[in-house]
Amino acid sequence: MNKPRALKKGDKVTIIAPAGPADKKQLMQGKRVLEEMGLDVILGKHVFDVEEDIYTLDQKRLFDLHEAFRNPDISGIFCANGGFGTARIAPQIDYALIKRNPKIFWGYSDITYLLNAIQNFSDLVTFHGPMVASDLNDEERTTETVSSILSLFTGEPLTYDSKIASLNTFTSGTGEGRLVGGNLTLLTNGLGTPYQVNTDGAILLIEEVLEPAFKVNLMLTHLQQAGVFDNVKGVVIGNFQAEPDEHKDIKKVLQDFFTKVSFPVVENFQIGHCQPNYGVPLGVNARLTTSPPCLEVDSGVR
Structure with missing residues (x-):
């Protein structure tokens, strides 16, 4: 890349x-x-x-x-x-x-x-x-x-840990690979097209805004059944903006979906429809750890 x-x-x-x-x-x-x-x-x-x-x-x-x-x-x-x-x-x-x-x-x-x-x-x-x-x-x-x-x-690499925001681990472990992803709705819309996100051996970033919990569950299930999670090395959960009650339901959906997977999953990164909103390069190498939770991302420029 x-x-x-x-x-x-x-x-x-x-x-x-x-x-x-x-x-x-x-x-x-x-x-x-x-x-x-x-x-x-x-x-x-x-x-x-x-x-x-x-x-x-x-x-x-x-x-x-x-x-x-x-x-x-x-x-x-x-x-x-x-x-x-x-x-x-x-x-x-x-x-x-x-x-x-x-x-x-x-x-x-x-x-x-x-x-x-x-x-x-x-x-x-x-x-x-x-x-x-x-x-x-x-x-x-x-x-x-x-x-x-x-x-x-x-050109400095990014280290995102709990000094920036309180991070929460759903599934423990260490994963390394290209950072890919983005908005959950758009990732789902791209399935089956030439523009589908390539998650093979990658760390997947997902974020969303104002979608109800049942739709979040539906989209995650769609990605799963399409094989998107088959060979990921980790999942970074960015901001899922929603009203407080809906946000609780969304968090439960995310937790239920990711707590039994074989790769590390960490939530609460301030990436997406939020302030602050941290920018990250996609396509570069990243490392996700959970003890303590931390995302390290290579520089996106030369």
């Missing part, structure tokens, strides 16, 4: 919205955060566009994505926010173009579909991380969320 080049001050990056139009006020607030890191930030041509015709909208999203990878002056691509529809554009992406022009591609939620598609067809490390409009706006962002982006400059 190829790693993109690390960022440096003065680099030009772009913001695109392949999953849905961004709120302008929030986007500009998040753009300022990236600029304060020393980056020269430009906006994709269609980042605010809203179209009733899905075909036209998809072509605009593809244009911004391809232009970002094609432009040699761009060093990094940050997604504005989540939404829906990335699965529609995955078959139309020029993956050879991306492979010829490896660079940072950063997002999560519905962007999960693209993170996995790009890995499968372009052999490029991608990044599951906080997005510009939805996570870096003045109301939502935290210092920790912003700091997690700085690893793109330093």
Whole structure:
């Protein structure tokens, strides 16, 4: 798996919205955060566009994505926010173009579909991380969320243990492999397609937002019956945002599902639809341990 080049001050990056139009006020607030890191930030041509015709909208999203990878002056691509529809554009992406022009591609939620598609067809490390409009706006962002982006400059590996957040072990053990995954709904939607997440010998990250416990159970069962867990080396459970009562039910679903597996499973990582929201590279080597619980992830940049 190829790693993109690390960022440096003065680099030009772009913001695109392949999953849905961004709120302008929030986007500009998040753009300022990236600029304060020393980056020269430009906006994709269609980042605010809203179209009733899905075909036209998809072509605009593809244009911004391809232009970002094609432009040699761009060093990094940050997604504005989540939404829906990335699965529609995955078959139309020029993956050879991306492979010829490896660079940072950063997002999560519905962007999960693209993170996995790009890995499968372009052999490029991608990044599951906080997005510009939805996570870096003045109301939502935290210092920790912003700091997690700085690893793109330093190239430092990530060590995530209980000093960052209280971690809970469902199943003990040690596992090592590529870190893969993302949003549970999108991982499930990708099953049986060319964009399905490759979990063979991997550490699988899952996170979700506002889905009821019965749907979480249904999706996990679907993944299980599709063989997704057959050869995983560990599972990292990120944030499962829900109302308090529903969250209790979700935790029980997760616990019941994972307590008898043969690989280590640790929950409560602040990764996903939460603040702070820690960014992690996907496609690089990771090590999950449970005594004490800790996730170590190699750098995603070179």
